[in-house]
Amino acid sequence: MLTVFAAIAQFEREITLERQKEGIAAAKARGVYKGRARKPDTPELKMAIKGWESGEISAADAIRISGLSKSAFYERTKGYLRKK
Template identity: 50%
Template sequence: MLIGYARTSTLEQEAGFEAQVRELTTLGCDRIFREQVSSVAHRAQLEAALEFARQGDTLVVTKLDRLARSVVHMGKILETLEAKGVSLRIVDMGVDSSTPTGRLMLNVLGGVAQFEREMMLERQREGIAKAKSEGAYKGRKPTARAKADEIKALAEQGLSMGAIAAKLGIGKGSVHRALSAPKAA
């Protein structure tokens, strides 16, 4: 059985998500697990796909970065699949873990992908540091703190933290912090 897995990081990536699902369907995947969640977040559908797979099945993804976030993560996924007798196919690379060459390529490509991600993050940190030193980067404006008086007024009216958060368009945690902050003297 071919089992597809499609993932995008954000809901805004709808076209890429649909393209993955379309490609997996065209390849003949009998079941497709899909989710729109960051690679570092909990991925329930990936876990479900790994759990669903049985000996002789093949897990199919369109790209390596849709599946694993690092070499270590890729290794864990491969270990799980191998223990169950399931192979992995990465379409855009033409890699299939059911072959020795495919397993070698997965390890090499996973290392390159992790290296590229680390380089991107390093460049991002350098850019932020430069912008901060030039006074151009000030971070996110503290929206919830600016609404502290409004939060307290709504709480005094008896609204729940969830209701306050929804009404003001902020997170429940922000409401909690504003309500539990020490009063200024």
């Protein structure tokens, strides 16, 4: 009996995810769905990236100084280093 309920729940979840993907695609096509606004580049962020790149500070310290999440910091670092 639990297996049947689990299968039904999984099926419902798959349908929900499919509808969500379709809705996001439709919103993007209309230009409505743009995601979260990006935090602006601050002097602290630039200082943290330079310090981390030169080895003066650790990655954890650079992330703390920048005020970004770990993944956002590394994503910004890639973009910043490409500009050089």
